[in-house]
Amino acid sequence: MSSDDIIALVREDLRTFAGYRSARSEALDGRIWLNANESPWASYADSATTVRRYPDPQPAVLRERLARLYGCSAEQLLAGRGSDEAIDLLVRALCRPGQDAVVLTPPTFGMYAVCARLHGTRVVEVSLVDAEDGFACDFDTVAEVALASEAKLVFLCSPGNPSGTALPLDAIAGLARRLQxxxxxxxxxAYAEYSDAGSAVSLIEAQPNIAVLRTLSKAHALAGARVGCVIADEALIGVLQRCQAPYPLPGPSVAIALRALSDDGLVQTSSHIATARGERDRLYRQLRALPGVRRVYPSQANFLLVRFDDPQGAFDRLLGAGVVVRDMRAAPGLHDALRISLGTPEQNAVVVDVLARSREAA
Incomplete structure (x- = not known):
């Protein structure tokens, strides 16, 4: 499968779309910058990062560092505002409004459907299977539905949100072959750092019709900086960049990201991931032992999906103790479920204590 085959999936009117070329798109070297109508004076807010200048649309150092982290080339990676921007770019670039479709596997991350519907793209769903060992994806049905609906995009979340399930790479590769x-x-x-599964980035060379979303929001603790990326065939990355806003990455966010991706920053992140994984296993065992807990799903992410006999009561008791968790009862098939993110060991102990004591009091 060649890059031309990937470009054929792009909306026909965007295949040669040049996009907007900002002043920072030109590779120029100068001392006095008078090409972007910026203020010549520093902002009162300026400190280590100069915010009066427009930022580089794709900072080379950040792109290379992310590529090294995720095992791809810099040319295969487009950085942007978290994963949300990448989702939106993919829908806009590949799906013709009112004509094409995307396939989702609920319960899953809500932004796939939001972006599709805002773009006038049909959403087709193949629900995850609630199996004995957790939620599973029916890849055969996903393939059949994608082909029947002539979908342009299939969104898979691995590890899933809110399921916590990591999808097998061989099944992902098989699906991509069927949809080639x-x-x-x-x-x-988004949660791959917490998982034992390998990354689908390793599949792209053999199956260029696979794209991978990554983010610094979770394991790298940069949710407020809004830095993520999409990794895909180089030709598709070029199309997505031409569809992207001129200055997607604020300078302060880039500076923060580079600091987090330094050697010392990565060591700290690895330590926090190891702690979170240990806490996940401990909290899983403790919650399963509590009366009133119907089921705790195994998770490869930094959260646990939990079913309760009285989910509203559990939610209210936790909130009364100052603990905010995610109410999942509006999601398909999760009428009795809450999603509990992993906190520090002390915070996780509060969760268990509140649920145990409140049950005893009842």
């Missing part, structure tokens, strides 16, 4: 020339398989790996 027909659709792009997008694997959202």
């Amino acid at each position: 020339g027909r659709a792009l398989v997008v694997v959202d790996e």
Whole structure:
């Protein structure tokens, strides 16, 4: 499968779309910058980062550092505002409003459907299977539905949100082969750092109709900086960049990201990931032992999905103790479920204590 085959999936009117060329798009070297109508005076807010200048649309150092982290080339990676921007770019670039479709596997991350519907793109769903060992994806049905609906995009979340399930790479590769020339398989790996599974980035060379989403919001603790990326075939990355806003990455966010991705920053992140994984296993065991807990799903992410006999009561008791968790009862098939993110060991102990004591009092 060649890059031309990938470009054939792009909306025909965007295949040669030049996009907007900002003043920072030109590779120029100068001492006095008078090409972007910026203020010549520093802002009162300026400190280590100069915010009066427009930022580089794709900072080379950040792009290279992310590529090294995720095991791809810099040319295969487009950085942007978290994973949300990448999702929106993929829908806009590949799906013709009112004509094409995307396939989702609920319960899953809500932004896939939001972006599709805002763009006038049909959403087709293949629900995850609630199996004995957790939620599972029916890849055969996903392929059949994608082909029947002539979908351009299939969104998979691995590890899933809110399921916590990591999808097998061989099944993802098999799905991409079945959809070759027909659709792009997008694997959202926002929680991959917490998982034992390998990354779908390793599949792209053999199956260029796979794209992977990554973010610094979770394991790298940069949710407020809004830095993420999409990794895909180089030709598709070029199309997405031409569809992207001129200055997607604020300078202060880039500076923060580079600091977090330094050697010392990565050592700290690795330590926090190890602690979170240990806490996940401990909290899983403790919650399962509590009366009133119907089920705790195994998780490869930094949260646990929990079903309760009285989910409203559990939610209210936790909130009364100052603990805010995510109410999942509006999601398909999760009428009795809450999603509990992993906190520090002390915070997780509060969760267990509140649920145990409140049950005893009842």
